[in-house]
Every structure is written in C-alpha cells, then in structure tokens.
Amino acid sequence: MPALGLDHSQVSVVAPVPAEEREDHFAVRHGVRCAGVHLIVDVHGGHGLNDIDLIEATLRRCVDAAQATLLHIHVHHFQPNGVSGVAVLAESHISIHTWPDIGYAALDLFMCGKADPDACIPVLRQAFKAKRIEVQELLRGQSA
C-alpha cells in the first residue's frame, strides 16, 4: 500500500446468483433495438466525491434502482484525492471517476436487457447533492 495509507481499494466479489445468464442481452429504447443503452453522465457541483464509502454505497444503490444484478464491485481511492469505482453487472457496468477538488464526477452507465439506467440519475443527484447533472444517451450496437 502507498505511503500514507490513504490510497486503498475495496473489492467485493459478489456471490454468484442462480441466473447469471443475460436472458435478453439486447435492449429496446424508444422502439430502437440495440445491444445496450449507454448513459454518459457528468456530475457538476457535487459533494462527497472523495468519500469511497459513499461512492461504493451509491453504486450499489444505483444497481438496485436500475433493477440490475451486481456481479462484482471495485472502488479505489487515489492520493491526494479522487475515487474510481466500477460495478460489473449481468447487464453490463457502471463506472465513476471523481475529481473532488472541482466537484466533478464522470460516470457511465451501460445496461442491456430490462435494466433501467435512467433510474440511477435521481440516486446520483441525491447522493452527491449535485448542482447539475448532464446525461448523454448512446444506443450502442444499433446496426449490429
């Protein structure tokens, strides 16, 4: 571990659930069939962005809100500040990277099947008391 013990990782391998199949591993959005819905989310004016426990808990709340299935979660705290976190889902993934000194966090929420990434936005807004959240939607694999 690094010098001051401030830089650390938290890894959880979640117990395998009975159905880890991607039952329907495509998604339908606005009537468009695609491999997955990918939300690119920018949090501005956020708070708590250096708090690894808050960030892990928020990722888990997002997974629940989206009705997704968590397979694996990894969060990492950097020195002097900043957190990276990734939740691997049966439906794809959620990632977050934070720049606490400027109140900014970059997330991406990628989900296929019936999981609902939109449901994560209010969770993020509330968790980080964000002044502004921008969401860009990409429908991945439309032509696939």
Added chain:
Amino acid sequence: MPALGLDHSQVSVVAPVPAEEREDHFAVRHGVRCAGVHLIVDVHGGHGLNDIDLIEATLRRCVDAAQATLLHIHVHHFQPNGVSGVAVLAESHISIHTWPDIGYAALDLFMCGKADPDACIPVLRQAFKAKRIEVQELLRGQSA
C-alpha cells in the same frame, strides 16, 4: 458457480505499484483541457468475442499500449455466450462487453493524464480481426 461451469469470472487484484497517485489527473486533447478522454468504441464483424482468455489478454495489451497503469481487472463469461471485462486503471478504466453471435463488442476507454487511449485501437483491431471499428471521442469534464 452456475450449472454447466461455463459461466465464470476471473479477477486479478494487481499488486499495488509505488505510485498510484493520479500525477496529472487531467488530460489535454487537441489543446482542450478536460478531466479525461473517453473513447466509445464499437467493434463490428469481430472474432474471438466469446474467448474470455483472449479478452483478458487483449485488455492487458491495451493497458500496455496506452502506457497506463493497471490496478484491477475483472472478466466474466456469460451463458450461453458473451463476455464482460473491466480494467480499472490509475488513469480511469477500459470496459468491454461482447455479443459473439453477432460479432459485436462495445468498449469504452476512459483515460486521464498522459495515457493514450488511441493506442488501443490497433490492438483491438488485430485481436478481434474486426471488419470495422467505430470510435467516438468524448472530452469529459471540459467545463469542470
């Protein structure tokens, strides 16, 4: 583990390196200062997309090509087919999700600092013998 033993995960916690700080945790791209460069990459007509070992090796080659620092890697094979993989980097992350039956893979390569995500594209093209690779570039956190 699931029924047929085909659904499995590979997790590696990489030994901490001396410097896990994000030395320069911003990026400059085309003269624009941003929190990070995020490449949204679509692989069409790809091969080997159900091969978890190939995918893990390819993620590791991407990390090397980008001159990034790997902190953690997780790859997961789904039933009946499909692989999800995430590499957490000191410079952010790389993710991949594959739909082998249609030769499609969705990746995102998010890197801050001096890491070079463009260097991953030839690695992906060669590894998956892709017919076509589409790359969309997002400069995250420009207004931050």
